[in-house]
Amino acid sequence: MPALATSQNALSNEVPDLFKSENAALENARTAHAAPHADADVYCRSLGELITHFERLMRETRRLIGRSDRAEREMNALNLQLKTLAQQLEHRATHDALTGVLNRGAVIELAGQALRDGSVVMIVLDIDLFKRVNDDFGHPTGDAVIQGIVTCLRRIVGDQGIIGRVGGEEFTVLLPTGNLADGVQLAEAMRDAIASHVFAAPVNRHITASFGVSISPGGTDFDTAYSFADAALYCAKRAGRNCVEVAV
Secondary structure (H helix, E strand, O other): OHHHHHHHHHHHOOOOOOOOHHHHHHHHHHHHHOOOOOOOOHHHHEEEEEHHHHHHHHHHHHHHHHHHHHHHHHHHHHHHHHHHHHHHHHHHHEEEOOOOOEEEHHHHHHHHHHHHOOOOEEEEEOOOOHHHHHHHHHHHHOOOHHHHHHHHHHHHHHOOOEEEOOOOOEEEEEOOOOHHHHHHHHHHHHHHHHOOOOOOOOOOOOEEEEEEEEEEEOOOOOOHHHHHHHHHHHHHOOOOOOOEOOOO
16 A cells, blocks of 8 residues: 555646645735735735736636637537438438438338238339340430439429339339328329330430339238239330239
């Protein structure tokens, strides 16, 4: 213990007294105040020292407050940047980079949540003969066509459902609170919007899409629900494309 106390005392002796001058001036003022017969010069000198050091402390206090305010503003700005970055990362993790709609992972998660709560209408659509678009006009034009398809879907679906891109040219629309008739009607409206949409040059043909619609009761897993709509989609392809088929 004595060795530890000696070490602590040595350490405390090494720490500089930041207020040595102020403490000395304060002690001189106390001495002058306690002296019963101190003359005016002693009082004036002590008061002058106190004023000098008080003014210095005020300047330092203002400087430190200013630095603290700047640090707080910088911290708030950094927190805002971090919050924005977190939102951007979350958006990128759940949305398709090309179209801005939900990606496959987000569709699976949201559909799974909705299926745990109740029945879900699922619409699966695939752009007809999309490979020919890429082969004839190139992939940049193919990307533009996909973006045009999403524009049509957004215009028709609005806030009725959730749109996701689950494959290269394949999309899913979820209606967590709809019924099968609503799903068929919405699919027909999307099919008609795509078929009548005029795509920018160099695309010189009508683009169509095929649709499969299903409804699954609550408790169904995503893969099962998706397989019903996907089977209906392939029926639409075999029926000649550009049509809507319902899972049975």
